[in-house]
Amino acid sequence: QKEVEQDPGPLSVPEGAIVSLNCTYSNSAFQYFMWYRQYSRKGPELLMYTYSSGNKEDGRFTAQVDKSSKYISLFIRDSQPSDSATYLCAIPLGAAGNKLTFGGGTRVLVKP
């Protein structure tokens, strides 16, 4: 069983819609969760970093952790064409949490 799994998409939405992205993870001991965004031909960039359960909001982005279900979500409100990218969930493991384990990524396309 993979440590973190993610629906590959692609997910196509109209501009202004809410984008909902999800990952499941295998180990209930995981405590930190991250969301990265990767544009084509670029390296990933960190969007959100959450700890434990609950919601964390940053502008149009909300990250949600449900530890009872081992489920993490990212919501993008008022989506824009510039949000078109691949979104990856990640769990920091290993020494100092520097061994990031990524989900497979979900490709998102926001159509004008």
Added chain:
Amino acid sequence: KAGVTQTPRYLIKTRGQQVTLSCSPISGHRSVSWYQQTPGQGLQFLFEYFSETQRNKGNFPGRFSGRQFSNSRSEMNVSTLELGDSALYLCASSLRTARNEQFFGPGTRLTVL
């Protein structure tokens, strides 16, 4: 502040050859991690170097190796290249503190023919 730089950006090699990729971290970052990204396997961790010592290791064969220099720059080497080594190789640097954020470079696209 300059970001993470990787050289070369594109590389074409043939099976059996070896290749060396280079990564310069953000100034002040002493941790450098390497990842392989392929359409089939996604983003997979290779190894991490901090203070010239390997601190974390992924599940890759010994053909994949790395090192870090005293100025924190890092290189990774792949020997006896296989077709399946074709991938985007990403380097990330960090301060290695709590709430550790890794900053990724643009990657080196390796094609093995």
